[in-house]
Amino acid sequence: MSETFTSVSQEEAGLRDRVRLSFDLDVDICVIGAGLAGLSIALEAARLGASVAVLEGRHIGWNASGNQLGTVMPGFALPLTDLIERIGFEDARELWTLSKEGAELVRANATEANMPGIAPDNGVLEVSNVDAGDRLISRLQMLNEDFDTEVEGWQVDRVREVLRTDRYFHGVYYPRAFQVDGRKYVHGLAALARRAGARIFEDTPVVSIDHSGIRKRIVTPSARLRASHIVLAGNIHLGAPLRRLSETLLPVWRYAGITAPLGERVHEIIAFKGSVMDSDGVDHFRIVDGDRLMWESPETTWSARPQRFAGSVRRRIRTIFPDLGNVEVTETFGGATGQTVHGMPQIGQLRKGLWVASGFGRQGMNTSAMAGQMIARSILWGDERWKLFSPFELVWAGGATGRVAGQLVGIWGRASSAAAGSLARYRERAKVKDRQREARLAEANRAAGTGPRRPLAGVRPRPAAPPKPAAQGGQHRAEPAPHDGAASQ
Template identity: 75%
Template sequence: MISESTDAADSPGDTVSAVAAPQRVRLSADLDVDICVVGAGLAGLTVALEAARTGASVVVLEARHVGWNASGHHLGTVMPGYALPLSDLIARVGFDDACELWSLSRQGADYVRAHAAEHIIPGLALSEGALEVSNVDAGERLVSHLQMLAEDFATEVEGWQVDRVRDTLRTDRYFHAVHYPRAFQIEGRKYVHGLAKLARNAGARIFEETPVVGLDPFGIRKRIVTPQARLRASHVVLAGNVHLGGALRRLSDTLVPVWRHAAVTAPLGARLAEAVAFQGSVIDTDGIDHFRIVDGDRLMWASPETTWEARSDRHAAAICRRIRAIFPQLGTVEIAEVFSGAIGQTVHGMPQIGRLQPGLWVASGFGRQGLNTSATAGQLIASGIFEGDDRWRLFSPFELVWAGGPTGRAAGYAIGIATRARSAAAGALARYRERARIRARAREVRLAEASRQAGTRPLRSMTRHAPPSAPASDRDG
């Protein structure tokens, strides 16, 4: 992970240096290719890699440099699913299609795992497991959710009861949890640069500092204009984000930009192990906190969000307060590094994957689940172009929807504030009820003990003060 002010060096969250990128090359001569990919993030590079493996001529155009935005600034958690909750996904597309979409998300996670192997992209420091913790007492909902994931969606999961959660995460803020043992973490910046290297090795050409300033998507051969050269391509893949620019405003206007601010603490020593005994990622069910241990004794923590670009170091104090609120035993932690990246959040909460018109494709709007879903998008689009695979149509119900411009940003921020407030209130109420139950049980125990003692005292008293037996003559008379 890197800070806002850093370009090539990794933050303390990355235990080894970033994958060395080749010297950046701008496009300066006209080209005629099979596929032009706009955007050198996770999705665009996956498309480029898969397309180049077929032998097609592929060019990637990137306005800045590989992985400069969200694709290179995240906590590296890879797990199945989408930003849209599973229950909402079923309600939107039906049970069968929801199962198919979930299966694609699992395949996307498997794709990342396969390429994260040490002999393919080395040095990613892969660690296993993710824990989705509940801020409230989940109860029966947890059981039904686990059954659905395991039986209907073929996902390996394990339910954790409150005692186990709190033995692992020593805080009263969390209740039940869902453990995903097949989820994993990688160093995200190294992964995106590793994808770029694989794509180049397969024959794709990546041109950085080359923005698209014009696009004619009609006709058999699409025309793309850059500051110094023009391209023609049979297929154009729009794999950018909220920074696509005026030439691609149709797509960028469908996304609410959300900057997720995160930090890496200074070494915390043994006190961190006393508070957090889980080496994978921890994500709360309200989407507010996301953290994991890095470098053995540091916390990488993402929490505040804004719908406008802001310096991440201004949010360091807020992250410190959040860590202290969840784990007060850690005290006030020192922040060693801060970073952020803008994700594109769609109105409906699902990624935009598929064909807009013949030869024009889109892979965007991945929200917080970018690693697995961008891999899914890359595979689906490449197989759609070269194999006629039409599984991308499963995403057709989630079409391009205008995100509301500045008003949408303000609404998105307000919704985020309201969500946090509801979560805080629900969590406080859940903890209050838990304490009330504990007090009630303790009172019941005291009353039961008092009743037991009260019930035995009269018997002892009667035995102690009973008059002597009457003489036999009196009894006979």
Template identity: 50%
Template sequence: MPTWYTASMVPVPARPPLTYDIDVDVCVIGAGLAGLTTAREIARRGWSVAVLESRRIAWSASGRNDGFVLPGFAAPMEQVVSRVGFEHAKALWALSEMGLRYVGNTIAEARLPGVAPIAGWLKASKVDDGDQVLDDAQVYGEEFGTEIELWPTERVRDVLKTNHYFHALHLPRAFHIHPLNYALGLAELAEAAGARIFEDSPALAIDAEGVRKRIATPSGRVRAGHIVLACSVHLGSLAPRIASTLLPIWSYTITSAPLGPRLAAAISYRGGVTDTDLANNHYRVVGNDRLLWSGHTTTWEADPRRYVRRLQADIAAVYPQLGEVEVEHVWSGVLGNALHRMPQIGEVSGGLWLASGFGGHGINTTAMAGNILAQAIVEGDDTWRLFAPFELVWAGGRVGRAAMQVLYWWVDTRERLAARAARQREEEDRRVAERAALREGEHEVDVEARLGAVVPQAELPAEPELAELPADPLAPKDVAAPSIDRAGVDEPLAARTPE
């Protein structure tokens, strides 16, 4: 079934199958990311390498995954610390970060076409547990030395327009890529270094005894000093004991038709987003305005078309403003998980090496594994022994698969119920706050009303016009001048005669 990756892959010619006998230093079985990285790094060190691929390069999980490139492993680091101790776990974490840098540097230095790395990864919490998120940020930042940011709910919801998320951890140095185009570019780099890659050349049998090992294919044979098994759950009868240590896990992915501006309005963050440890949603924007969304897990293969409605419902639950999302591509991919959820890296027997079990966290860890095995085979380096505590443990066969399926269902249900309860608590808190604000407003109105009853605010009489004011009784009145008899007054003084 075609994927969005195959629809947007860079054109490459098919490699011919092996039709003759060859003799090399190392034979790598599996042309996924682990096998291609191993082949490239061995060839760069001057050794001869042949890669046998049963179908096409990166046809399985390596070319069908979400494309997230992160530090760490599928196993939570608290489990790793519990198993091997802090200093050992810290060394493993550093190796996982080396894998991340290797991928980024390879893309940049070789200018691999169509890979399109975009920075950032956000792990959003569906429950309002800021203390736990803060503790995680401190552990990874202070103890493991990772560049990490704690985003509060407001910042998360500013870029992811949904009430489904609260706090989040942000890894600014993580990124996401087109994994199939990365694998195709890696194959060309391996060939440029001297490796030979044969497609449609399944390994039918191996003889790992002796100094020179033998691998048979339908039309040819390989003799090699070392064999690297890098085919994960597809080992099958080639190495049944090793194959029995992995649980096959299928996940389901869709990509939407172009959504235009409504996608940017709902999701303005362009990094990868994860809101779960196991079961639910992993997504990112691809092709400018398409949504790539994966979720749901089965331990038996199912028709991916059965999951279209479920994945559409998941999108609608988180981003109802997107409306009905038309789906253009749907596919599944199978990965291999050990019970401890850590990679299987190291020497199984003299000259027989294993790179497997990357468990849904594979782009950085396959790069890490390829470098570790190349150093071990060519240089005798023993870094691979850091993974020795994570043994090859039988995964339980069909019973183990059934138990794992039940576990995923339980985790999925638990996460959904916890998320719903968190949203309900937030909504109830909002309503309580609104009621409190309403009561406060009613109280203020009531106080004003009671004050008005004590001191009636009667309307005052209008002030009289100045013209209507009464006369001031103290103001001086106009007094008529008395009449004066002026007879004789005007006569000269000397003329007056006294009586």
């Protein structure tokens, strides 16, 4: 409690000295990893009165947690319908409720008083790459009625009023979802955890653990710890302490870029103020700093320098919003997410006193907060809700072969999303052409005097021409179909 709150921007600027563990220590809980997951657990456990030490091999938020977009939604990386199919409606509903609580925990942490400059901002829009109006209605019903989640369905016109592109069709608007500054939040979380009494040691990699006894042993290059509980929150980099656990995650690096200021035109083209993501998980963006665009899209299953992806972010922006022209990407960042084979996070107790919190994939904000609360309450209060995650076992992610397969699946997913999108836009154009053709046909009918006519103002209506004999053929056949060929363009 002696620690004063350090402002997030100071933390981010690296003005705070990093503390490395250089002496032996005894604690209730040792957390390995100072990302969103590790710090969420440390914060909740310290708030509940436990003595907590967090050991971080590099520095706070070094990986994905300090290089992400900060969109906070209910749910998991696994789509809701798949979740229901996997564990049944009732358990899926309980897990969904927990995921919503996770989002609300982030909101409660990210207040202006706790984390100055983090700016929580409401509203997330999920847009469809294809014309999926029918599916949308049942999804809305399910979310609103069965899963008690406030959502609005947006028709194509409404989506296109706020996003000037023909790439997107319907949308699901989550008014209670929100976004924070994703690169600052983890530092705010660290400051809150310290304030609650947790001790965080950086440049302190854990090289081995012995989890067999009641008091577990943790070894770092410069000191040893003893703890009643160890929480493994190292994501894909956990390594030596429990290599088999790292192997249950497929590492997927995701990259994002921020454009130079784009001026007023960006607001004309993108009038939506919150985060936008497409339902295929390809693009995720929002306006930041007034008139810059932050855009996440490329992904790989190998580590690469984010700067390499400035060009693909720029091209992606141009593909979706051609009216923006060629934008300049001035900043890039990225990190590795850990994807599980089943798409759900790994949360629970592996053996007595040995806990895991990882595999949050691309949706780590709400789920890591939820995991933090659940694990802390399990350790300190005996809360057993983590058992809801038991159906999602630790499954080997396939090693190097898994990565290659993962990359291929990713490429295939993007290609099929692009193909489905092209087909949807083609159908839409064909429908417009059909309507134009029908209008021309009706016009021709009127001119020929066979259809219902509206007299022009000031013009005396002429008497109707006598109907043509049926043998001469209907107007549909007489009218050439100028757009039949156009449909294949």
